[in-house]
Ligand SMILES: NC(=O)C1=CN([C@@H]2O[C@H](COP(=O)(O)OP(=O)(O)OC[C@H]3O[C@@H](n4cnc5c(N)ncnc54)[C@H](OP(=O)(O)O)[C@@H]3O)[C@@H](O)[C@H]2O)[C@@H](O)CC1
């Protein structure tokens with residue numbers, strides 16, 4: 133798969149790549165490529181083109197130019213295309229407007245549109261936007277929302293107007309799209325935060341940009357997960373495949389232990405050990421798990437998962453300390469995060485990899501408010517604590533302590549936000565760590581298969597954690613086969 137389909141570069145890098153290509157192609161060539169890809173996608177969302185009412189929302193920059201050229205292409209195929217300017221008329225892209233008019237389209241006022249358009253093309257603002265939409269544009273974004281609520285399909289040009297391209301932040305009004313056609317590469321703002329919600333289906337039109345530096349973010353694909361996932365060879369035994377230890381759950385919360393060990397059993401390691409007070413529950417649910425009452429008695433492992441359902445009393449803190457004192461990879465979740473938030477040195481001073489898997493409230497205890505820039509938030513905490521951070525959300529963001537691109541996982545469904553699913557996730561990631569997968573890739577692969585299991589569970593009925601666990605083997609199978 134081409135890099136530009138999975139990598140998201142910052143606006144600055146996209147501008148530089150654009151200049152590089154523009155020096156070698158005739159003027160307007162890039163915009164023509166972009167508009168042709170956009171028009172193609174617009175045709176796909178329409179049942180038919182001839183006679184279909186289409187509205188273009190057009191800002192003063194090249195984003196509006198793309199919309200006007202694509203609108204011209206639709207008008208040539210018989211669509212009834214009307215453009216509305218989000219700025220004073222004469223400031224829209226001249227050549228684009230000329231092309232639209234030549235094809236039979238017209239520039240009109242919002243009030244002149246009597247018939248609800250089947251398609252709205254949002255070309256108000258692209259990567260040149262700064263801050264919230266100004267009032268003239270905001271008014272049109274609101275109109276697009278209303279049409280969409282009545283059944284119009286909204287296609288965003290490059291990104292939904294009002295979304296910050298690099299962060300996904302929305303400050304004020306913004307367009308909500310069904311489909312976003314991104315040019316040249318993805319943008320991080322289409323993958324995370326509010327922007328991901330606004331963007332709908334995202335497609336990249338490759339217009340020939342190439343990037344010398346690493347992207348800001350990479351979308352995790354099934355192919356990548358399949359590459360990272362360890363497979364046993366003929367000379368492997370249960371130990372060489374890695375042993376994972378789960379120190380989670382308590383008499384009061386045995387579920388965390390059952391779900392965590394269950395998750396680990398779907399990972400690539402050959403052996404799952406349990407250490408804690410929920411032994412009986414684990415033994416009943418998963419006879420293949422070998423259990424002990426404490427971390428000290430558990431025997432050797434290659435990675436630990438610690439925290440969920442432990443509570444935060446002295447005993448829990450002891451377990452967390454013991455695990456963190458090892459020189460093994462550790463995944464820390466839930467109550468473990470609360471304990472570490474009180475004493476960050478516990479993870480900061482580790483040499484071996486540590487993976488933290490907070491949701492927003494847990495993150496806030498560790499590193500302050502997440503804020504609207506989720507990539508920056510994950511990176512900030514990862515750097516400050518010297519760990520890998522998996523920040524849960526509608527899109528999961530994974531950042532390591534170095535400057536490597538963050539991973540974004542979009543496999544999940546919102547229904548995964550339910551009690552116990554995090555325990556399943558922690559178990560799979562722990563197993564990947566024990567199997568020797570580096571921390572960021574282990575977290576990304578675990579989140580991907582967990583998200584896929586969530587989707588399969590959602591297709592079958594209401595999502596609860598034990599059903600996510602039931603679907604995990606199938607999710608792994610379809611991802612790595
Ligand atoms: N990259 C590529 O290779 C290719 C890129 N292409 C396309 O070009 C697009 C980028 O075009 P662009 O640079 O003209 O910027 P764009 O986003 O249209 O508008 C910026 C204008 O809007 C204004 N403005 C700013 N903030 C605002 C706000 N909050 N609310 C309202 N207005 C605001 C600002 O005005 P000013 O602040 O100067 O008054 C500025 O003049 C890109 O997204 C893609 O679609 C393709 O054609 C082909 C190849």
Ligand SMILES: [K+]
Pocket residue numbers: 195254255256257258288289290291292293
């Ligand atoms: K746009």
